Each structure stands twice: as C-alpha cells, then as structure tokens.
Amino acid sequence: MKSVELEDIDKYFPSSGTWALIQARLSLLPGQIHAVVGENGAGKTTLMKILAGLERPDSGRILVQGKSVKFNNPSDAARLGIGMVHQHFMTIPGLSAAENILFGSEPRTAFGLLDRKGIVRSAADCAARYGFSIDVTRNAESLSVGERQQVEILGLLYKNCDILILDEPTSVLTDQEIRALFTVLKQLKASGKTIVIISHKVGEIKAIADRLSVMKDGKSLGEFKTSDISSHALSDLIMGEYESPRKKIKTLPSGQDHPVLELQSLNLYGQKKKSSALRDISFSVNEREVLGVCALANNGLKEMEDLLAGRLKPDSGSIFYLGKPYPKLRKAPWLEGGIAYVPSDRIGRGSCAERSVAENIVALDRDYFFPHGLLDQSKAQARTLKAIQVLSVKAKPESNVSQLSGGNIQKMILGRELSEPPAKLCLLCEPGWGLDYASLRRTYKRILEVRNKGSAILLLSSDIDEVLELSDRIAVLHKGSLAGVVSNGPKATKARLGALMMGLNSDDDRLTPIGNKEHE
Amino acid sequence: MSWLDTATGILASALAAMTPLLLAAAGGLFTELAGMLNIALEGLMLAGAFFGFAAASATGSLSLGILAGALASSAIAWLYGSATLRLKANAFITGLAANIFAPSITAVLSASWFGTKSVVALPIPEPARIFQKSFGKLPLLGGVLFSQHSLSYLSWILAAGAALLLYRSVLGTRIRATGARAEAVAAAGFKPDSYKLAAIVLSGFFCGIAGASLSLPLGAYVPNMSSGRGWIALVAIYLGNRRPGRTALACFIFALAESFSNYAQGQFGIPSEFILAIPFAVTLVALSLGTSVKSE
Numbered sequence: 001m002k003s004v005e006l007e008d009i010d011k012y013f014p015s016s017g018t019w020a021l022i023q024a025r026l027s028l029l030p031g032q033i034h035a036v037v038g039e040n041g042a043g044k045t046t047l048m049k050i051l052a053g054l055e056r057p058d059s060g061r062i063l064v065q066g067k068s069v070k071f072n073n074p075s076d077a078a079r080l081g082i083g084m085v086h087q088h089f090m091t092i093p094g095l096s097a098a099e100n101i102l103f104g105s106e107p108r109t110a111f112g113l114l115d116r117k118g119i120v121r122s123a124a125d126c127a128a129r130y131g132f133s134i135d136v137t138r139n140a141e142s143l144s145v146g147e148r149q150q151v152e153i154l155g156l157l158y159k160n161c162d163i164l165i166l167d168e169p170t171s172v173l174t175d176q177e178i179r180a181l182f183t184v185l186k187q188l189k190a191s192g193k194t195i196v197i198i199s200h201k202v203g204e205i206k207a208i209a210d211r212l213s214v215m216k217d218g219k220s221l222g223e224f225k226t227s228d229i230s231s232h233a234l235s236d237l238i239m240g241e242y243e244s245p246r247k248k249i250k251t252l253p254s255g256q257d258h259p260v261l262e263l264q265s266l267n268l269y270g271q272k273k274k275s276s277a278l279r280d281i282s283f284s285v286n287e288r289e290v291l292g293v294c295a296l297a298n299n300g301l302k303e304m305e306d307l308l309a310g311r312l313k314p315d316s317g318s319i320f321y322l323g324k325p326y327p328k329l330r331k332a333p334w335l336e337g338g339i340a341y342v343p344s345d346r347i348g349r350g351s352c353a354e355r356s357v358a359e360n361i362v363a364l365d366r367d368y369f370f371p372h373g374l375l376d377q378s379k380a381q382a383r384t385l386k387a388i389q390v391l392s393v394k395a396k397p398e399s400n401v402s403q404l405s406g407g408n409i410q411k412m413i414l415g416r417e418l419s420e421p422p423a424k425l426c427l428l429c430e431p432g433w434g435l436d437y438a439s440l441r442r443t444y445k446r447i448l449e450v451r452n453k454g455s456a457i458l459l460l461s462s463d464i465d466e467v468l469e470l471s472d473r474i475a476v477l478h479k480g481s482l483a484g485v486v487s488n489g490p491k492a493t494k495a496r497l498g499a500l501m502m503g504l505n506s507d508d509d510r511l512t513p514i515g516n517k518e519h520e
Numbered sequence: 521m522s523w524l525d526t527a528t529g530i531l532a533s534a535l536a537a538m539t540p541l542l543l544a545a546a547g548g549l550f551t552e553l554a555g556m557l558n559i560a561l562e563g564l565m566l567a568g569a570f571f572g573f574a575a576a577s578a579t580g581s582l583s584l585g586i587l588a589g590a591l592a593s594s595a596i597a598w599l600y601g602s603a604t605l606r607l608k609a610n611a612f613i614t615g616l617a618a619n620i621f622a623p624s625i626t627a628v629l630s631a632s633w634f635g636t637k638s639v640v641a642l643p644i645p646e647p648a649r650i651f652q653k654s655f656g657k658l659p660l661l662g663g664v665l666f667s668q669h670s671l672s673y674l675s676w677i678l679a680a681g682a683a684l685l686l687y688r689s690v691l692g693t694r695i696r697a698t699g700a701r702a703e704a705v706a707a708a709g710f711k712p713d714s715y716k717l718a719a720i721v722l723s724g725f726f727c728g729i730a731g732a733s734l735s736l737p738l739g740a741y742v743p744n745m746s747s748g749r750g751w752i753a754l755v756a757i758y759l760g761n762r763r764p765g766r767t768a769l770a771c772f773i774f775a776l777a778e779s780f781s782n783y784a785q786g787q788f789g790i791p792s793e794f795i796l797a798i799p800f801a802v803t804l805v806a807l808s809l810g811t812s813v814k815s816e
Contacts, residue, residue: 073706073709074708074709075708075709075710076709078709084707086707090703090707091701091704092697092700092705094697094700095693095696095697095700103704104708104709106690106693108690111689113690114689114693116688
C-alpha cells in the first residue's frame with residue numbers, strides 16, 4: 001500500500017502556448033478512491049499523465065512512499081504499480097482482448113513465439129479473479145466501449161498495478177455499465193487498490209469517491225473528504241454555479257407532415273450472418289423534432305450510426321432523406337442538402353488529430369474552401385472562427401487537434417456540425433461525451449436552438465438523461481429491434497425507458513406501435 | 521508442343537518468377553503492418569542482387585551469396601530507417617534516396633570490382649533443382665512444383681516464416697501493434713520507433729534475398745535487374761489487404777502475368793513492347809479493381 005504525493009507541479013505546453021499546470025498538488029491515500037474533479041481543460045488529465053509517466057513535469061516533485069521519484073516513461077510508473085486507463089481507450093485493433101490485456105508481458109514458448117493458449121488462460125483467469133465477465137478471445141475491434149474499458153483495467157491489474165488512474169471512466173458507459181464499473185471499483189478498493197478517477201460528474205463523485213481534489217485552470221483548489229462536502233458546494237467549486245434541476249424540454253408541434261429522414265423496414269445482418277444486428281426498423285424524423293434513440297451497448301445503436309454514416313449498407317429496407325434516397329456521401333452541414341454528423345468516435349471519425357482545427361473544419365467542403373485545389377485562407381479562417389465560437393472552443397484555428405483536451409475536441413466537432421446555417425438533418429451520436437457541466441448546458445441549448453429553426457435531429461445516445469432532456473420522441477432499441485417509441489411526456493420516465501432497453505416490455509404499455517408513423 | 525505442355529511450362533516459369541516477388545512482398549509486409557509505407561523495396565532488392573552475386577562469385581558459395589545479399593540490404597535498410605525514425609526525415613524522401621542510392625553504389629562498386637558498369641557475368645554455381653530427379657517427372661502439377669530450383673523453395677519457407685513471425689511471435693505482435701496503435705505501445709512502456717526500425721531492417725533482409733534470387737539463378741548481375749518488382753510487391757501487399765496468404769496469391773497472379781508475357785513474345789505477332797507491358801497492365805487493372813472492391 002503506497003501513498004503518493006504530487007508537489008508543485010508545473011507544466012507548460014509550448015506548442016499551444018498555455019500553462020496546463022501551475023503549482024498543482026495532489027496527495028493519494030492508500031486503499032481509497034480519489035476523485036480529481038474540474039472543468040474541461042482544468043489540467044486534470046495532464047496531472048494524471050505526469051503521475052503515470054506519460055508526460056514529464058517542468059518542475060515539481062513526485063513522492064511515492066515519501067521517496068522522490070522520476071518517471072521517464074510509463075514503464076517507470078508501472079514498476080511502482082501506477083497505471084492509467086485513458087479517456088480514449090488504447091486497445092489495439094488486430095489483437096484479441098487477451099493479447100491486449102497481456103500486451104507487453106506475454107507468456108511465450110520457444111523461439112520467442114507467443115504462448116497463445118497461455119495468453120488466453122492468463123487473461124481469462126485475471127478477468128475471473130476480478131469478476132469481469134468478458135470473453136477474452138474476442139477481437140479488440142469487436143468490443144463495445146464498456147468492454148474495451150474492462151480490457152484496459154484488466155491490463156493494469158494483470159501487471160499488478162495497485163494505483164489505478166481512470167480518466168473519465170463513465171463518460172461512454174451506460175447506466176448499467178456504470179453500476180458494474182462502480183461495483184468493480186469498490187471491490188478493487190476492498191482488495192487494497194488505490195483508485196483515482198478523473199470526473200466532472202457530481203453525482204458519480206458523491207457515489208464512489210472517498211476523497212476529492214478540485215482543479216481549475218491548472219491550479220489545485222484543495223482536497224476534501226467527499227462526506228464533508230455537499231453536492232451543491234461541489235458543483236459550485238467545479239464550475240462556480242449551482243446545478244439547476246433538470247427542466248423537461250418544451251416540445252414543439254413538430255412538422256409531422258414533413259418527414260426529413262425516413263427509415264423503412266431496415267434489416268442488417270450481424271457479422272457472421274447468424275444474428276441480425278438491426279431488425280425491421282422503421283421510423284421517421286420530422287422537421288423541428290428531436291428523435292432520441294437509446295439503447296444499451298451492443299443493441300444496435302452502433303450499427304444504426306454506421307448505416308446513417310454510410311459505413312454499412314442495409315441488407316434490406318431503405319432510407320430516405322427529404323423524400324430522396326439517402327445520400328452515399330454527405331455534404332457539409334452548412335450546404336443545401338447537407339447533413340450534420342457528430343460521430344460517437346470523435347478521434348477516429350470526427351476529427352483528424354494530426355491536423356489543425358481549421359483543417360478539420362474546412363475539410364468537409366472541398367469545392368468552397370479549395371477553389372482550384374488550393375486552400376482559400378480567408379474563407380477557411382471565417383468558417384473556422386464561426387464554428388469554434390458556437391461552443392467557445394479553447395483553441396486557436398492553427399493548433400493541432402491532438403493538443404486539445406477531449407472535451408475541446410468534442411466541442412470543436414459539435415461547433416463544426418451545428419454552426420449556422422444548420423443542416424436540415426442532424427445525426428448526433430453521444431453528443432455530450434466527455435463534456436463538463438457548463439459545456440453540456442451550452443451544447444444542449446444549441447441543439448434545441450437548431451431544432452427550433454426547423455432541423456430534424458436524430459439523437460443516438462446511451463445516456464438516458466441526455467435522451468430525456470433533449471428528445472421530443474424517444475425510440476428504444478433492444479437487440480436490434482425497436483422496443484418502443486414513446487413521446488417525451490410525464491410517462492417517459494427513466495425507469496420505463498430502462499425497462500424497455502433491457503427488453504422488459506410490460507403489458508400495460510401504451511406505446512405507439514412500431515413502424516406506424518404517427519400521422520398515418 | 522501440346523497446349524498442356526505450354527500451360528505447365530507457363531505455370532512452372534510463373535513459380536520461378538514468383539520467387540523474388542514473394543520475398544519482397546514478405547519484407548514489405550513488415551513495414552506495412554508497422555504502419556509505414558516502404559517505397560525502398562525496389563532499391564533494397566537491387567542491393568541484394570548485386571552484393572549477393574558479388575559474394576557468390578568471390579566465395580563460390582550460393583548460401584554465402586544469399587546471406588551477403590540479405591545483410592547488405594539490411595544495412596541499407598537500417599540507414600534508411602535511422603534517417604527516417606531517429607533523424608525524423610520524411611519517409612518518402614529517404615525511401616526515394618535509398619532507391620537512388622542502391623543503383624549508384626552498385627554501379628560504383630561494380631566498376632571497381634569487376635571493371636564494368638554494365639552486365640557482370642561470372643561463373644557461379646547454379647542453384648540445384650533439388651527435387652527434379654526424384655519427383656520432377658511427375659505429370660502436370662507434379663512437374664511444375666518439383667522442377668523449381670532451391671531458391672524458390674527457400675522463398676516459400678521464408679514467406680511462411682515471415683507470416684509466423686508477424687502473427688505468432690512476440691516481436692511480430694509488437695510490430696503489428698505499433699502499426700495499429702503506436703500510442704498504446706508507447707503507453708505500455710515500449711518504444712514504437714524501435715519496432716518500426718526492426719520492421720524496416722527485416723524488410724531489408726527479405727528484399728536482399730529477393731534480389732539475390734534474381735541474380736544468382738541467372739549467374740549474372742544486370743544493372744536495374746529488379747525492374748519494378750519492388751513496386752509490384754508493394755501492390756501485391758495492397759491487393760492482399762495486408763494479409764500474408766492473400767498477398768502471396770497476388771504475387772502468384774503477377775508472376776503468372778510475367779511468365780505469360782515472356783511466353784507470348786513473338787507468338788501472336790503482337791509487338792513485344794505490348795506483350796512486355798502485360799505484367800504492368802495487370803498490376804494497374806488489379807489495383808483499380810482491388811480498390812473498388814474494397815470500397816464497396
């Protein structure tokens with residue numbers, strides 16, 4: 001059991017010209033769950049990367065058991081039992097879950113060959129020991145985000161880390177997965193592990209953390225026992241304002257006679273054609289309407305996103321956009337006939353991390369921004385400023401996206417897709433992913449503004465709160481089928497949606513029959 | 521000559537023509553799976569052809585020739601890799617440099633060692649057709665398979681070895697992980713660049729043997745004798761979707777085109793320039809078909 005102290009850590013990022021950390025401090029007590037809280041860009045992740053050996057501090061000290069240590073790389077930190085699960089999961093595609101868990105310490109047979117059975121056995125043992133129910137033989141690309149997270153946690157446990165740092169571990173998980181994660185974290189704590197979670201969600205912090213440190217603008221505001229601080233005081237500390245109770249949205253009379261997006265009996269087979277990933281899906285999204293689609297992981301949300309993003313073709317059925325067959329390639333959202341698309345995978349699909357913010361924004365419209373094949377700087381500048389203003393991204397147009405924090409990348413993508421003039425159709429997948437409270441409020445406000453201007457919004461989200469907060473109607477997917485479509489009124493409760501998501505369709509449900517459009 | 525003899529003849533020479541392609545593609549797979557575009561395959565092959573031939577003629581041993589070709593090419597690959605990874609030079613430019621460097625250094629050394637910058641033909645032992653006597657008389661495919669010289673069999677073993685190394689060994693797993701997600705390799709405490717360098721050197725090793733398999737059976741070194749095979753190997757990798765088995769199949773198709781064009785010269789009264797362009801036309805068509813199938 002180790003205690004850890006971070007003292008007076010400074011970190012300057014010359015490329016973006018910002019001080020990420022100014023005299024930041026943190027102390028961890030062994031066997032406790034410690035939350036590091038603060039807004040997007042407060043320096044939480046940078047501080048934790050320093051503890052995990054991924055970044056080097058410009059000045060300051062790291063003390064483990066009272067002894068000053070220097071980490072040149074993550075292995076140095078791992079040798080002292082410190083490991084980190086990143087916000088953007090680092091599972092390696094092309095390798096199995098087991099190979100990912102054991103990556104770097106694989107058992108081997110003669111001639112440096114992998115002991116493939118041994119890898120599977122060790123990984124499965126490790127998963128069983130800590131109560132994870134994951135099939136370790138599966139390929140990493142086929143895992144859901146929740147499972148990828150499990151793989152990463154298992155990887156640290158396998159390497160005998162006893163200080164586990166989790167960067168916003170709940171931001172991509174469903175309620176059920178979050179509960180499972182918290183159970184696991186409590187078990188790990190009981191077995192003597194020290195856990196650090198980076199978070200900005202007050203409810204979660206109250207539920208799981210023993211102690212917490214608050215950060216703002218790269219500085220430490222202090223450490224508290226969670227029991228000593230009220231939720232209100234905590235949210236006050238994080239964003240300087242109390243969290244107001246959630247208001248149900250005012251639903252508008254949607255243009256029911258003007259379906260913008262129509263899905264007609266879509267079927268999509270699963271990977272090996274044994275199962276169907278989506279079965280007989282029909283619904284339409286009308287003008288001036290948010291249709292929220294929610295589901296647990298692996299129930300078809302991802303496939304629906306892939307279909308509408310043009311990555312998959314339906315095996316039968318059709319999709320129409322404004323009465324015409326759905327385009328194979330979308331146009332930029334601000335163009336006539338364009339579609340806004342915020343992917344659930346913000347780094348892989350939503351942005352190109354090695355390019356500048358401006359390039360990430362203008363790349364959607366080659367004809368306009370690249371007349372004669374060359375970039376028109378002034379047009380690009382204007383559009384970029386417009387897009388980053390929408391949600392006030394903290395970055396310069398020329399900064400590389402890889403230097404932005406996760407929340408800022410998400411805000412950049414949201415701003416790009418939801419800037420003026422808004423698209424007729426917006427496909428928003430997990431739009432609140434990794435946003436802090438203040439940014440989330442602004443994002444939701446902007447989404448509703450866009451709706452009020454007449455856009456049809458299809459919201460694909462595994463976050464029930466998000467769906468309840470934004471949707472006019474809510475569709476629930478269970479095992480690839482529509483379990484129900486309900487209007488967002490007093491009857492649309494979290495419990496009821498949760499039951500639908502798990503396939504518990506009670507008899508007295510008065511749901512709109514699936515497939516029947518309401519105006520028919 | 522019956523059509524059957526013609527067909528088996530074309531097949532047998534296709535297998536021979538596949539040898540350098542298969543080896544170069546196996547080498548290219550290492551860099552490709554490590555996440556790099558290795559445009560230096562062509563130059564590395566040429567270096568292997570020259571040094572392999574020079575060593576074989578000096579020592580009178582084919583094995584030493586193969587080894588020398590592999591090592592010389594590995595050394596050039598190491599230079600190319602170091603410039604790219606350590607000195608952070610643009611991989612395209614250093615690759616181009618390697619492709620220009622190889623024919624120039626061989627020309628200089630050829631002039632000083634053999635007194636000529638053009639074809640060098642010296643007596644070296646011929647690669648044995650080791651199964652010819654025992655199985656070579658088998659009908660049809662038997663004759664095709666067992667009439668090859670030893671370097672072809674070596675190439676099959678080495679190609680299988682490359683696949684084994686990539687998919688079943690610790691080193692290969694790290695190389696593939698580097699290509700798939702370098703930051704995860706770094707986060708696990710390893711240096712992605714050292715795996716990239718290893719992949720480049722391995723690609724040099726295989727390309728060196730590929731080059732030796734051109735010059736040794738011919739008993740001569742001809743300037744620029746790789747004649748685009750490094751590039752075709754690269755195309756085979758893309759067509760094979762970076763999988764070993766499919767890449768080998770693509771190599772066979774290209775080799776078949778090459779062997780057919782050799783046979784067809786002077787057969788149909790078509791100008792030989794057109795006939796000789798067949799392998800390249802096949803490459804072009806295959807590449808465009810391959811990409812359109814993949815984007816479906």
